[in-house]
Amino acid sequence: MVGSPILFVAVPLLAAFLIPLLGFIWKELVRIVPGIVLLYLLILSVSLYSQVLQEGTIVEQIGGWAPPWGINLVFSPFTGLLTTLMLFLAFIIWMYSYRFKNVDFEPSKKYFILLLMLVTGSIGIVLTGDIFNQFVFIEIMSISGYALTAFYTGRDSAEASFKYLLMGSLSSMFLLLAIILIYSQLGTLNMADIASKAHLMRPEFRVLALVFFIVGMGIEAEIFPLNGWAPDAYSQAPGPIGAAFSGIVVKAGIYSIIRVTFTLFDVEGSMQFLVLMGMITLVVAEMAAIKQNKIKRMLAYSSIGQMGLVLVAFGIGTEEGVFAALFLMVNHALIKPLLFLSGSYLVFNSTEKSIRELSGLGKYLPLTSFLFALGAIAIVGMPPLSGFWAKWSMLSAAANSDMILVIGLVLMVSIVEIVYYFRVVNRIYFFKKEEDVEPKKPTLNAMVSMIVLGVLIVAIGFYPDLITSYLHEASESLMDKGKYIQDVLSAG
């Protein structure tokens, strides 16, 4: 026994409560402690994950009550993969922003507490096996998100944060309604218990609960008509937080939708619905991305588009499709943070953060520009980088399910993607530098974290076998609903 999944929530909470006190002792501790916590949890998560792959899912009870009476955490190959991924990204983002606001103690203290809680909330969403508990973690995640969006306390960031707050409150309301509906029908809140009893629910209630869930979580997962908050929040939040949103928060939202549609309810047509919503999201977002003239907004729309692609892949519904979706998720979780992290250094000193100001920076910030270009090439799916394998597996999954229209649309949208990403890369390398732009050299810790991400993208591109076996395990664990129910309900 290396440790238990509860530590993923308990330790960061303890750290978050401790940080204000540690600040009285030595101010630097406020920065160091979150890093130590995240590193410890990352190691724990890797070791637990290798244990889970051999010995099967760990179900952790809380309060000494067996499910369905108590709350439980489920560390399966699927949730474990996401937890490890999130913790890895969180550590990278911490390393990147280690020097963040180092002149001002109060805000930096709050920043690290909120960043830690943003990660904890997302991990809690993934690990928990109880829908109300998931709701609580969603609250933790989104409140940290609102605060971090408004972190620069300007007029625009306040507007972005308020937008996010309104949408987020709407999302909580829908989720709560869904939970109330389910409880009123089945008298239980445990996911496995709901999954085993869902057929007892009257169909109209089942559909309504599913719709509420998808609307509620769709706001966090940036599905098309519900993603109005995302571009503003991404562009107004500090750079590393944009990376955290695209790498961690959105993944938690997608996880929740997938858990509800795959495990909780068997509603006919929900898969087709996912494909449809995913396609609309993909097309609309990429069309919007090509019109943007600010770099972070462009990245935000591209992130929304990628989430649409992930939903389409999940909606294919075969194991191959789920595998492709997970591959896309991992891929996006590595590339988009790299783009955000390097992109925010490229526009570090500008007030407008527009694409125009990137012109010619390839000469002045060679490594940062190179990493940005690498990310751009990877995300559009050029071989031999990791994005290619993800997109290829998705297309072949679609081909095996005879979804010709999907393939056509995805390929067409990819061209759009290539256009707007290469437009930026072209500007970086082949344009003359704007005169009023002062390039800012990244600090060492930021450079290291970007290089780690870049190396991973190249490594996965050349050796996709590094992760495919894990992804296969994860997709099997997601598809096997019976085993999930049995694992949870037979525990304790």
Add this chain to the structure above:
Amino acid sequence: MKMNMTGRKINNYKTDKVKKVLVLLLLVVFGVYLADVLFSLEFGKQFFTDGVKDFYLTKGPMDLKVSNTITAIIVNFRGFDTLGEVTVLFLATTAMGGILYKKRHKVGARTVLFPSSQIVMAGSKILFPAIILLGIYVFVHGHLTPGGGFQGGTIVATGFLLMLLAYQDYTVSHKVLTIVESFAGITFTVIGLMGLIKGSTFLENFMPVGTLNNLFSGGLIPIIYIVVGFKVGAELTGLIYTALHEKD
């Protein structure tokens, strides 16, 4: 002309109107469907027989010796949720402190500037200890009577609100508030981890449960509720204090 964040002009009164009508229509359709489903959910009727409720109703008083079943559910059966809710409050104060950091007035210079009358000032001095006492009573007796940590903590915070409104120069030390809320949070988490060490699961009850209806009963429940009371009291006081000292 106003610009929105994408830089496009907000214009075209006519399309706006069409949009509004469309949205309204969509809302009506959605509302009718929703109402139809929700009205078929007859209120108060029992839909399920084998849910978790009976387990809670029997285990609460029998095993945990807690007469207030709601408290048993909140703090014991679903104690993990409560830890999460406490964190949500903690985050709200942290967020507010972080965002309003630069906009804080010096002590004594506040948004509410009119002086209170003699009656309010004298009366609040008498009421303040009574309110604090009531708050403490509510969260200490959380497992016996209605109420608990959240309610008690809120009552304590209203006491401080009264003092802050009555006296312009009344101050609460931010450092003390931080220490109280941090210690309360740490205690809650450490109690949970103790359960993991002494028993086998997080937040498991490892204390003797005593007899039903005694003040010292229910194992960990009163301790957790007292901690929650302190935390909620300190946090809400901090929120009120920050909001009152905000520059406009």
